Amino acid sequence: MNIPLFFAPVFQERIWGGNRLREQFGYDIPSEQTGECWAISAHPNGQTTVINEPFRGKTLGELWDDHPELFGHFPSDRFPLLTKILDANADLSVQVHPDDEYARTYEHGELGKTECWYIIDCKEGAELIYGHHAKTKEELRQMMEEGRWHDLLRKVPIRPGDFFYVPSGTVHALCEGTLVLETQQSSDTTYRMYDYDRVDEHGNKRELHLDKAIDVITVPHVDMYCEPHVIQTTGAKITTFVQNEYFTVQKWDIEREWSVEQTDYFLLVSVLDGKGEFCTAQGTYSLQKGDHFLIPHSFDRFTIQGNLQCIVSSPTWGK
Template sequence: MNKEILFLNPVFTHNIWGGTKLREEYGYDVEGDDIGECWGVAAHENGNCTVKNGEFAGQTLADLWDSHRELFGGIDGVRFPLLIKIIDAKDDLSIQVHPDDAYAAEHENGSFGKMECWYILDCKEDSTLVIGHNARTKEELCDMIEGKKWKEFIREIPVKKGDFIQIDPGTVHAIKGGITLLETQQNSDITYRVYDYDRLSNGKPRDLHVKQSIDVITVPAKPVEDSVISVKADKANELCELISCKYYTVYKLDVEGKAELNVGDKPFLIMSVVAGSGTVDGNTIKKGDHFILPNGYSNPVFEGNMEIVASTVSK
C-alpha cells in the first residue's frame, strides 16, 4: 500500500519584471500583472507550501520535514533541501550571482548557498540568457563592474524551448524578458545583484551587492559551449536524467499514454507538470501541478499526455 502523494499549494511572488502567464497559461489563482514566480515546492521562510489534501492537509512542507522525516527517507539536513519554481520573466531580470555554501554560511547567517538549474518552458524566437561574463582576470572583473562597463562585461548566449542550463554558484546569470522556465535549486533565497539596468522600484534604485558579487564570481567564466544542454527526446514513458550534481538530480518524463515507473530507490521524488494533463494512480493532474512522491512510493502509474520535470536529492 503506497503512502499518499503530497499535492502542494504553491506560493507566489510579485516582481518588477513579472507578468501574467502564471495565471493565464498555468491556471494559478493569483491576481496581478507582475506575477514573477510560482514557488511550487518550497519550505522556506520566504515561501512555505502547504499540503492540499489527505492526512497532512493544511500542514506546511517545512512542518512535514521537521516532524515526519520518514516521508523523505530520513535524510539529514536542517531544512528541506530543494526549492522548485516556475518563473515568468515579462521583462529582464537583474544581472546576478549566487554564493556557494561556504560563503553563504559565513556572510548570510548560516544560509545555504545556491546552485540551480533551468529548464526552458517557453521563449520567443532569438531569445538569449545572460550566462557567464567576459572578464579574463579578477582585476579585469573589478574594472568592468566598478567602471560600469556592462556591454563589455555581460555575456549573452542563445537559447530555445527545451534547453537545460546548469548554473553553479559564482556564475553570472540573468533571465531575459519573454522567457518562462522551471528552476530547480538549493533551498536558498540568497541572490547578489550585480547590475539592474538602473531601474527604479517605488521611485528608488534597487540595492546592488557589488562587493559580495566580486567576492563570489568565478573568473574566468565557464566556456559558452559548456553552459547549455539541449535536451534530446529520449524514450517516452521513462524517467530520463538531465543532470546529477552534488545537491540534486533532475529528470524529464514525457508521458504518452501510460507510464509505469519504479522509483522506490529514491528518498522522495518531486514532480512538476509543465505541459498537458492526465492522472497519477487515479489522481487527476494537469499543467501547473506540483507534488511529491514520498519515500516508499515505489511504482506510480501515469496516464495521459504530459511533460513532467522531476527531481530528488543526489545520493
C-alpha cells in the same frame, strides 16, 4: 505512506514580473507583476502548503520536521530543494549566487544557491545572460565599476526546451519574454550586480551587492554545458539533464502509461503540459498542467497514465 503530496503555490511579485503564470497555467496570481511561482518550497520566505489529505493545511517545512520518514530521513537539517516557475516579463537583474561555505559564513547559515533552468517558453530571438568575459578579478572589478556591462556580460540565445545548469559563482540573468522552471537549492540569497538603473514605484533603485558579487564570481567564467541523457522506455521518454551533488533533474515525456520503481529519497514533480492520472494500489489522483507534487520515500512503485510532460527532481547529496 503511499500518498502523493500536492501543493498550493506561493506567488511572489517582482518588478520584472507579468501575467503569464495565469495565462499559461491558470494560476490565480496576485497582480500583473507576478514574477515567481514557488511551487514546492519549505524556505521560510515562501512555504508551500499541502492541499490533499491526510496532511491538508500542513506546510512542507512542518512535514519535514514532524515526518522525516516521508523523506527517507534525508541527511540534512532542512528541506534541500526549491522548485519555481519564473515569468520574466522584463529583464531580471544581473546576479550571482554564493556557494554553501560563503553563504554559511556571510548569510547567517543560509545555503548556497546552485540552480538550473528548463526553458518552458520564450519569445522569438530571446536570450539570457550566462557568464562574463573578464579574465581576472581585477578586470572584473574594473569593468563593473566603469559600467562596461555590454563588454562584460555574455549573452546566449535560447529556445523552448533548452536547459541551463547554473552553479554558484555563475553570472546570470533571465531576459524579457522568458518562462522558466527553476530547480535550485533551498536558498533565497542573491547578489545583484546590475539592475539597468530601474526604480520601483517609490522612485528607488534596488540594492546592489557588488563586493560580495566580486567575492563569489567564478573568474574566468566556466561554461557548464550538460549533455542530456535520453532513455526511451515503453510508455515514456526520460531525459536526464543534470546529476550533481545537490540534485538530479529529469524531463518525463509520458505517452499512455509508465510504471516507475521509486529508488530516490523523494521526488518533486511539476506537470508542465498535458493531463493524466497518478496511480497506486491505494488510489488514483488526477494530474493536469500546473500541478506540483511530492512523491514520498515510502513508494515502492507507481504508475502514471496519460499524455504529460513533467520536470522531476530529486536530492542527490548523501546518496
